[in-house]
Each structure stands twice: as structure tokens, then as C-alpha cells.
Amino acid sequence: MNIFEATDYKKALKEKLHFLNSTRSSRKLTVRGMAEKVGIQHTYISRVFNNDGIHFSEDHLFELGHLLELSREEIEFLILLRAFESSTSKLRKDHLKKKIETIRQDYKISAKQTGSRMDSISSDMHHLLDPFSVVTLAAFSVPEFAQKPKLLCNVLGFSQVKLKEVINKLKLQGYIDFDAESFTVTNLQVPHIHYSVDHPLMRAHQQLMRTLCSAHLMKIDESDKRSFMVTFGADAKAIAEIRRKFSSFLSEIEPLVIKAKTEKVYQLNFDVFEWC
Structure with a gap:
């Protein structure tokens, strides 16, 4: 009431x-x-x-x-x-x-x-809580996958039923225009959004994406990935400088991504956190 x-x-x-x-x-x-x-x-x-x-x-x-x-x-x-x-x-x-x-x-x-x-x-929930939806939307920026979406089933390892589910989801959210007869993506609107920690779904989205990333990393050749992991001791000053340099690094590579022609889809993750 x-x-x-x-x-x-x-x-x-x-x-x-x-x-x-x-x-x-x-x-x-x-x-x-x-x-x-x-x-x-x-x-x-x-x-x-x-x-x-x-x-x-x-x-x-x-x-x-x-x-x-x-x-x-x-x-x-x-x-x-x-x-x-x-x-x-x-x-x-x-x-x-x-x-x-x-x-x-x-x-x-x-x-x-x-x-x-x-x-x-x-609307965000339908997109962010399905990591395949996030990756598929990015993949449709590659002309080959937009014209032949079924190729993603082999590349990403999901069924055609799941592919159709994701396509319908992206269509309803207004991210894509899809021609069911030719089974092609005719228009794409990729949102350039970085969700902050204030977004209620942000952490859940990251966790789901990490799970998918871990599974995918196990399947691809060593030559197709660059992985780095280290556990180290440092002080607050060093960590602050590492975070500053990473922010600077992101600022440097963003123009490269914006200008680049989309030929493939990549993933970049970065974590700095305190164990104890």
C-alpha cells in the first residue's frame, strides 16, 4: 500500500x-x-x-x-x-x-x-550475471561472428540452444538487431560501461567472469595466453605506486583499443589485494 x-x-x-x-x-x-x-x-x-x-x-x-x-x-x-x-x-x-x-x-x-x-x-542482471552474454556481445563486434553466430558454439563451447538464449537476451536489451531468417547480427550497440564497485551486481559479475575465464584458460594453448601470478611482501607506499602505475597503464592502452580494428576478442584481468 x-x-x-x-x-x-x-x-x-x-x-x-x-x-x-x-x-x-x-x-x-x-x-x-x-x-x-x-x-x-x-x-x-x-x-x-x-x-x-x-x-x-x-x-x-x-x-x-x-x-x-x-x-x-x-x-x-x-x-x-x-x-x-x-x-x-x-x-x-x-x-x-x-x-x-x-x-x-x-x-x-x-x-x-x-x-x-x-x-x-x-536489465543489467540479465546481462552481467551471464558471462556468456558478456563475451558473446563482444564477439559480435568481430564481423565473422556477427555474420555466422553459430561459430561461437565451437569457439566458446556452448550449445546452439544457449546461443539462441543469449541472442534473444541481447536483442531484448537493445544491444543487437538480429535477423532470425538469415541468423545474423545486423546491428550492434556495445555499451562502453565500466561498472563501479557501487553497482550491486558488480562483484557477482566479476566472480562469474573469473570462473569462465579459468575454464577457458585451461583449454587454450600456452602461446595464446600470457598469465602472471605472484604473491609478495611490500609496504603501503609500494602498493600505492603499483596501483598508480596500473591506472596509468590502462590510460595508455585505452586509445589503442578504441582505434584498433576488432579482429578477435581478448580478456584482461588485474587484481591487487592484501592476503594478511
């Missing part, structure tokens, strides 16, 4: 009580139990609920809202509704009405932005 769409704070409380109890198989809230916790008679709560001329005090309303698991913002909004309903001053009611409408509007904007972000995360 959406508290910010409420116009009657008492009705909102009753609906929230009903909603909470509908989600619980035990420990259901009762008017009597709520009254005991707030320190008022349960008959008083019933009287307020059923009488337009009687209102909870702001303190009682705050405590009831807390028992009903409302957020601080939701409780404060209901307190504003209570003030609007109980006020006898036209000037104050006009002022309160404007505040209420402003909060409603702000909530709608916030909800829209949250929904947009959730849609974005959902």
Missing part, C-alpha cells in the same frame, strides 16, 4: 493494520495489543477510528505508526494529514494542504526514479 496516496490518516492506519496481518501467519497485531503498547485503552482506539471528531494525539499517532512498521517519512506524512483534518484554521489548512501535495509530488518523482533504477538493475 502507498501511504503517500492516503487522504485519511485513520483509514491509512486501518488498511496498514489489515495489510500487515494478511502477511503474517502468527503474531498478528490487534487493537488491544497495540493499545497496551502505546499506553491507551483499546476502546479509545476504536472510538477514534469510528468518530470523525476525535483524533489521536501526535505522540500516539507516532507510536502507532511505529508499531505498524511505517517509515519515519510515512509517519510524518500521516501526522500532517492528522493536522489537516483536525485544524479549524482555513489559513493553516491551506498551508498544510500545500505541504501535503508537495510531499506527494516529491514521492511520485522519487518512486519514478527508483523504478527506473530497478529497471536498469534488472
Whole structure:
């Protein structure tokens, strides 16, 4: 239920009580139990609920809202509704009405932005949590694979069923245009995005990619890979310099990648972390 769409704070409380109890198989809230916790008679709560001329005090309303698991913002909004309903001053009611409408509007904007972000995360989830999707999208920048996607089944070691699943996924996300009749990729939109550690899927994506990379490394010839691993002791100053040099290295190679003609797909991983 959406508290910010409420116009009657008492009705909102009753609906929230009903909603909470509908989600619980035990420990259901009762008017009597709520009254005991707030320190008022349960008959008083019933009287307020059923009488337009009687209102909870702001303190009682705050405590009831807390028992009903409302957020601080939701409780404060209901307190504003209570003030609007109980006020006898036209000037104050006009002022309160404007505040209420402003909060409603702000909530709608916030909800829209949250929904947009959730849609974005959902879209990212389909892509980032399937490492084959990430590699396949990059592979389609190679003309040979865009024209003959089925070649990837042998190269990457997955079935045609999986290939079709990945293609449909990339198509739905708007990354590719695909001609089912000729079974070719006709257009490609590769997102140049580096996901930061703040992205909720970033670490899961990296772990899945590492697993796929490890499996692939075992299959390819030594001449086709350059692997390096070292465990060493150092101090904070040395590590800071290593990280600085690596950032500088990335800045140097990025223009090379941007200018290069895509003939094959490569992987570059780098980790620096503390063991103990």
C-alpha cells in the first residue's frame, strides 16, 4: 500500500493494520495489543477510528505508526494529514494542504526514479550475471561472428540452444538487431560501461567472469595466453605506486583499443589485494 496516496490518516492506519496481518501467519497485531503498547485503552482506539471528531494525539499517532512498521517519512506524512483534518484554521489548512501535495509530488518523482533504477538493475542482471552474454556481445563486434553466430558454439563451447538464449537476451536489451531468417547480427550497440564497485551486481559479475575465464584458460594453448601470478611482501607506499602505475597503464592502452580494428576478442584481468 502507498501511504503517500492516503487522504485519511485513520483509514491509512486501518488498511496498514489489515495489510500487515494478511502477511503474517502468527503474531498478528490487534487493537488491544497495540493499545497496551502505546499506553491507551483499546476502546479509545476504536472510538477514534469510528468518530470523525476525535483524533489521536501526535505522540500516539507516532507510536502507532511505529508499531505498524511505517517509515519515519510515512509517519510524518500521516501526522500532517492528522493536522489537516483536525485544524479549524482555513489559513493553516491551506498551508498544510500545500505541504501535503508537495510531499506527494516529491514521492511520485522519487518512486519514478527508483523504478527506473530497478529497471536498469534488472536489465543489467540479465546481462552481467551471464558471462556468456558478456563475451558473446563482444564477439559480435568481430564481423565473422556477427555474420555466422553459430561459430561461437565451437569457439566458446556452448550449445546452439544457449546461443539462441543469449541472442534473444541481447536483442531484448537493445544491444543487437538480429535477423532470425538469415541468423545474423545486423546491428550492434556495445555499451562502453565500466561498472563501479557501487553497482550491486558488480562483484557477482566479476566472480562469474573469473570462473569462465579459468575454464577457458585451461583449454587454450600456452602461446595464446600470457598469465602472471605472484604473491609478495611490500609496504603501503609500494602498493600505492603499483596501483598508480596500473591506472596509468590502462590510460595508455585505452586509445589503442578504441582505434584498433576488432579482429578477435581478448580478456584482461588485474587484481591487487592484501592476503594478511
